Amino acid sequence: MxxxxxxxxxxxxxxxxxxxxxxxxxxxxxxxxxxxxxxxxxxxxxxxxxxxxxxxxxxxxxxxxxxxxxxxxxxxxxxxxxxxxxxxxxxxxxxxxxxPRMQTRWTVLAGACVMALAALAAFYHWGTPWAATRLTAHVPLAWEIGLSERALRDLDGRHLRPSRLPVPRQQALRAQFDQLASRARAGHWPDRGYAPVFQLAFRAGLGANALALPGGQIVMTDGLVETAAARGLSDDALLGVLAHEIGHVAHRHTTRMLVEPGVLNIGLGLALGDVPTLVSSGASLLTGLAYQRGHEAQADCFALALMREAGIATAPTADLLTAIDSHGSEGPAWSALLSSHPQTPERAAALRAGKAEGCS
Incomplete structure (x- = not known):
């Protein structure tokens, strides 16, 4: 009509x-x-x-x-x-x-807000890690190695000192590490096109600690080796730590930590327009903490699978982690940021049981 x-x-x-x-x-x-x-x-x-x-x-x-x-x-x-x-x-x-429906009907406005929040949450939880992983896959290995060299020089100049471990002890641990890294590459490697150059370096400083730099460089401190020796723990304890750090390298977590805040801020900008600096900074902070926990869980699962394949007992690593926590170490055993890890007692219990949360 x-x-x-x-x-x-x-x-x-x-x-x-x-x-x-x-x-x-x-x-x-x-x-x-x-x-x-x-x-x-x-x-x-x-x-x-x-x-x-x-x-x-x-x-x-x-x-x-x-x-x-x-x-x-x-x-x-x-x-x-x-x-x-x-x-x-x-x-x-x-x-x-x-x-116009949002402006003239509050029920439509409320529904749109709920859907927008759900979409942002989904992008934060699934979309950002997915996009960051895809982008990280295109980062050249040479760039990672260059970044790792610069980072290690900076750490040497500010926080680390030459290792005091006897050379034969370093050589023995490095030989075990090389075998573990080779087994990792031959096993459940996440990206066959990614071939980092694994190297194990020893340094003094930063307490009992180990950290993975992009491109394959892993640093283990004297304090970590000495803590294991003081507790009478076998080298399996140290190899468990190294397996975890190899997992960080395999999944390129350090590079992803650089990419993920940018991906999230781009998503916020597309969804919300001009995002204020305070919101952007807060989002980056939350991203760093939340996504690092995901990285730690992923590296835990990688380490457990690798230790099972290599016949390495997980209980010694749990004992080492507990020993470090009881001494109030400045840094964690399995990464550079303790705040991104689960609570130590729960983590040690899971290690002793040979499992970790979220592993398939």
Missing amino acids: DRAFHARWFDGRSSAGQLVHVALSGSPRGPVLRLLQLGTGTHLLELGPREVRWPESWSTQARPKPLAVDLGRHGSLQVDDGSLWHRAQAAAGHRPTLA
């Missing part, structure tokens, strides 16, 4: 407007606009749904307000009472877009 009213048509060829009869009718594809000459009813113009820029109703109030309707190359309509147009438009089957 047509809804008709009067309007002034400016056809774009003349500055004078022509008073016309406007009729909107429904069709399977949407509203159809017809302009008829007053008095005679002569057909002047007919436009389909895609030929009219249908104005939206941004208010629930029905006060008469002038309205301009863009007809593209056919000029424009000047409607004195915009409410007449909107009623006729709705009756002809026009479906308002989400933006």
